[in-house]
Amino acid sequence: MGIIQLENVSKTFQTDGGVIEALKNVTLDIEAGDIYGIIGMSGAGKSTLVRCINHIEVPTEGKVIVQDKDLSKLTQKELRKQREHIGMIFQHFNLLMQKSVLDNVCFPLFIQGKSKSEAKKKAYELLDIVGLKDRAKAYPSQLSGGQKQRVAIARALASDPQILLCDEATSALDPQTTSSILELLKDINNRFGITIVVITHQMAVVREICNRVAIMKDGHVVESGNTIDIFNHPKSEVARELFSKDDGSDSQAQPAVADRIQNGTRVRIVYSENSAFEPVIANMILTFREPVNILKASTKNVGGVAKGEMILEFSKGSEHIEEMKAYMKDKGLELEEISDTEAGGGSHVD
Amino acid sequence: MWTEQVREMILNGILETLYMTVVSTVCGYIFGLPMGVLLCVSDKDGLKPNAVLYKILDIIANIVRSIPFLILLILLIPFTRFILGKSYGSTATIVPLTVAAIPFIARMVESSLKEVDSGVIEAATAMGAGNMRIIFKVLLVEARTSLITGATIAIGTILGYSAMAGAVGGGGLGDIAVRYGYYRYQTDIMIVTVILLIVIVQIFQSVGMLIANKLDRRR
Numbered sequence: 001m002g003i004i005q006l007e008n009v010s011k012t013f014q015t016d017g018g019v020i021e022a023l024k025n026v027t028l029d030i031e032a033g034d035i036y037g038i039i040g041m042s043g044a045g046k047s048t049l050v051r052c053i054n055h056i057e058v059p060t061e062g063k064v065i066v067q068d069k070d071l072s073k074l075t076q077k078e079l080r081k082q083r084e085h086i087g088m089i090f091q092h093f094n095l096l097m098q099k100s101v102l103d104n105v106c107f108p109l110f111i112q113g114k115s116k117s118e119a120k121k122k123a124y125e126l127l128d129i130v131g132l133k134d135r136a137k138a139y140p141s142q143l144s145g146g147q148k149q150r151v152a153i154a155r156a157l158a159s160d161p162q163i164l165l166c167d168e169a170t171s172a173l174d175p176q177t178t179s180s181i182l183e184l185l186k187d188i189n190n191r192f193g194i195t196i197v198v199i200t201h202q203m204a205v206v207r208e209i210c211n212r213v214a215i216m217k218d219g220h221v222v223e224s225g226n227t228i229d230i231f232n233h234p235k236s237e238v239a240r241e242l243f244s245k246d247d248g249s250d251s252q253a254q255p256a257v258a259d260r261i262q263n264g265t266r267v268r269i270v271y272s273e274n275s276a277f278e279p280v281i282a283n284m285i286l287t288f289r290e291p292v293n294i295l296k297a298s299t300k301n302v303g304g305v306a307k308g309e310m311i312l313e314f315s316k317g318s319e320h321i322e323e324m325k326a327y328m329k330d331k332g333l334e335l336e337e338i339s340d341t342e343a344g345g346g347s348h349v350d
Numbered sequence: 351m352w353t354e355q356v357r358e359m360i361l362n363g364i365l366e367t368l369y370m371t372v373v374s375t376v377c378g379y380i381f382g383l384p385m386g387v388l389l390c391v392s393d394k395d396g397l398k399p400n401a402v403l404y405k406i407l408d409i410i411a412n413i414v415r416s417i418p419f420l421i422l423l424i425l426l427i428p429f430t431r432f433i434l435g436k437s438y439g440s441t442a443t444i445v446p447l448t449v450a451a452i453p454f455i456a457r458m459v460e461s462s463l464k465e466v467d468s469g470v471i472e473a474a475t476a477m478g479a480g481n482m483r484i485i486f487k488v489l490l491v492e493a494r495t496s497l498i499t500g501a502t503i504a505i506g507t508i509l510g511y512s513a514m515a516g517a518v519g520g521g522g523l524g525d526i527a528v529r530y531g532y533y534r535y536q537t538d539i540m541i542v543t544v545i546l547l548i549v550i551v552q553i554f555q556s557v558g559m560l561i562a563n564k565l566d567r568r569r
Contacts, residue, residue: 054476056472056475056476076480080478080479080480081478082478083475083476083477083478084477084478086476087476087477088473088476088477090469090472090473092467092469094467094469094470094472094473095470095473096470096488096491096492097467097470097492097567097568098491098492098494098495098565098566098567098568099491099567100567107474107477107479107487108477108478110487111477111478111479111483139567139568140567141567141568152473155477159477159478165476
C-alpha cells in the first residue's frame with residue numbers, strides 16, 4: 001500500500017472549445033520514501049495529475065488515496081488539514097512578492113496556528129536547511145530564480161509534510177541551478193524521508209533523482225516502473241522519444257567521458273546530411289591503416305538543418321595525423337582542432 | 351474684492367471639499383471594498399464562483415455607474431433627506447457621493463485583485479489556506495500597490511463629483527465656483543477655486559503614488 005494511490009483517475013475540463021480529457025484512467029501507486037518522476041511532453045496531463053494528489057483539481061472519476069485517506073470523502077476542513085501534509089513547489093515559485101522571505105516561510109505556519117515567535121524560529125531553521133538564512137529579510141524580487149525556489153522549498157517544508165509535490169520545479173532554472181535544486185530535493189528525501197513527486201519534461205531530471213517513473217502521453221500513463229528498468233528497456237514510443245531528447249549529459253557539469261580519456265590529438269568534425277552518405281571515417285581508417293577513437297558523436301538541429309558532430313581522437317603513436325586531417329577536409333568535413341577542456345562538449349540540459 | 355469675507359468663504363470651501371471627499375471615499379470603501387472582493391471571488395474563475403451573486407453585483411454596479419452623477423444627486427434627494435433629515439449642504443452631499451463611489455470603488459478593487467498571480471493563490475490553497483485567509487493574507491496583500499493606486503484615482507474622481515454637487519447647493523469649492531463664476535460673473539473667484547481644486551487633486555495624486563511605491567516590494 002503506497003502513500004499515494006491513484007485509482008482510475010480521470011479528469012475532463014469543459015471549455016468553450018469543447019470537452020478536454022486531461023486524464024484518462026490513470027492508476028499509480030507511489031510508495032513512501034520514493035522520488036517518483038512523472039514525465040511527459042507538455043499537454044500530457046502531468047500538471048493536472050499532480051494537482052489531483054492534493055485535490056486542487058478534483059478528478060471527474062476515480063479515487064485519490066493519500067495516506068490511506070480518500071480525498072473525495074473529506075470535508076473542506078479535513079481536506080485543508082490534509083493539504084498541510086502535502087507540500088508543493090512550482091515552476092514559477094509562486095512566492096508572495098510583497099512579503100519578505102521570512103514571512104513567506106512563516107505563511108504555512110500561521111495557517112497551522114503557530115505563534116509568531118514559534119513560526120519565526122521554525123522559519124529560520126528551514127531557511128538554514130536550504131542555505132538562505134542570511135537572506136531572511138530580503139524580498140523575493142531581490143533573489144535569483146534558484147534562491148526563490150529554495151525559499152519555496154523551505155515554505156513547502158514548513159508544515160512538516162510527508163509528501164512534496166514538485167510541478168516543473170526546475171524548468172525555469174539554468175542547468176547549474178537545476179542541479180543544485182535537485183541535490184537539495186535528494187537531500188530532503190534522504191534526511192526527512194519525505195516522498196517526492198517530480199513532474200517534469202526533462203529526462204535528465206528523472207535520470208538524476210527519481211527511483212521510479214511514470215511516463216505520460218495524452219492523459220494516459222503509458223509506462224511506469226523503476227527508472228533504471230525503463231532507462232534500459234523503454235517499451236513505449238514516448239519513452240524512447242524522451243530519452244532521445246535527453247542528450248545524455250547531466251545537469252551538473254560532470255567531466256564527460258571525453259575528458260577522462262587523456263590521449264593524443266583531438267579534432268571536432270562537423271558534417272551535414274549530404275556528407276553522411278559516404279563512410280568518410282571508415283574509409284580514412286582503411287586508407288591510413290591507423291585507428292581513430294570516436295569520443296562523442298551526435299546529431300543536432302542547427303537552424304533547421306541536421307548537423308552531425310563528432311569528436312575524434314588520433315592515437316598517440318599515430319604517424320599520419322596531418323594527412324588524415326587533410327583527407328577529411330578533402331571529403332568536405334568541417335574540422336577544427338580542440339583543446340582538452342572543450343572536448344567535454346554538451347554539458348547542458350535543454 | 352478679496353475681502354476678509356471672500357477669503358474665509360474660500361477657506362471654508364476648501365475644508366468642505368476635503369470633508370466631503372475624504373468622508374465619501376472612506377464610506378465608499380467601507381461598502382465598495384467588500385463589494386469588490388465579492389465581485390472578484392464570485393466571478394467564474396474566482397475563489398468561490400457564484401454566478402447569481404456575481405450577476406446581481408455586476409448589474410447593481412453597472413446601473414449606478416451609468417447614471418450621470420448630477421442626475422443621481424437629484425434622484426437621491428428623498429433618500430438623503432430620509433437619512434440625514436436634510437438634502438442640501440456638504441454633509442448631505444456625502445450620501446450621493448458615497449452611493450456613486452461604491453460601484454466605482456468596487457470595480458477598481460475587483461480589477462486590482464484580479465491582477466494577483468493565480469499561481470500564488472494556488473500555492474496558498476495547496477498549503478491548506480481557507481478562502482478567508484487567501485482573501486485577507488494573499489489577495490489584499492499582494493494587490494496592495496494596485497489598491498492604493500486605485501484609491502488615489504477614486505479620491506480624485508470623488509473630488510471631481512463633489513465639485514459638481516455645487517450645482518445643487520452642495521457646498522465646497524464647486525459650490526463657490528458655480529455661485530460666483532456662473533451666477534455672478536465673478537470669473538476671478540471661479541478661477542481661484544478651479545486652481546485650488548487642481549492643487550488638491552495634485553496633492554492627493556502625488557501622496558497616493560508615493561505611498562504606493564513606498565509599499566511596493568517588487569523592486
